[in-house]
Amino acid sequence: MRKIIGLTLLLLFCEGISYADDVIHVDNQYFQKYRGRIGVWAIVDSQMKLSYYSNKFYITIKEVQEINGTAISWGDYIFVPYSEKYIQELEAQGIKMETLESKKSDFIWPLSRVDNISSSFGQRGGGFHTGADMPATRGTPVVAVMDGRVISTRYEGGFGKTICIEHRDNFFSRYAHNSVIFVKAGDFVMKGQVIGLVGSTGNSTGNHLHFEIRYNDIPLNPLDFLPYKENLIQSHAIRNWK
Ligand SMILES: [Zn+2]
Structure with a gap:
């Protein structure tokens, strides 16, 4: 009898773990x-x-x-x-x-609703755009794309109020132009946890999130890592967003 109870508990425990890995809670304006x-x-x-x-x-x-x-x-x-x-x-x-269902090793989008990338990763004008720009209403919650540790939260020139988070295997994510930053360097954050609010601080002409994924400080195209979106409109043209 004790063996059966033990086995049942073990099975319940294992099921609990797999559930936690696949379903995460994503912050919104209420929670x-x-x-x-x-x-x-x-x-x-x-x-x-x-x-x-x-x-x-x-x-x-x-x-x-x-x-x-x-x-x-x-x-x-x-x-x-x-x-x-x-x-x-x-x-x-x-x-x-x-x-949201998400495998433990997968990144999630930093904003709950993104229909349009106003400026993509890559060559732009005479320079290189190191992230993807996602227009959103001022005050939209910005969430951590993966569990990690906040390594800096500061005003970074043209990027405005910027958060940098370190993740597993030397991956980093950066979130720029925030109106407000909630977290502090050293905080451990969970995937889906709100870390700031969308704004237009720094060199920016409209409310949007400039989002980056870096591997060992090398910026990579975030869209290669974020879950695929069917009807995403992407602009490669030079826009006012920075
Ligand atoms: Zn940008």
């Missing part, structure tokens, strides 16, 4: 994750706002401080975790976490 909690990034512009979130999400101010520290500056984005009760309320309204 975001940070440091093992589900919640949302929000601007706190007054002491009142903190109490407001605490009441709305049924959480304590202490829980907010455990994630963001006690020195919260007004006007900063902080991560506000949800309680189980609030998650159930959202689900009752039909607002659910978005899941």
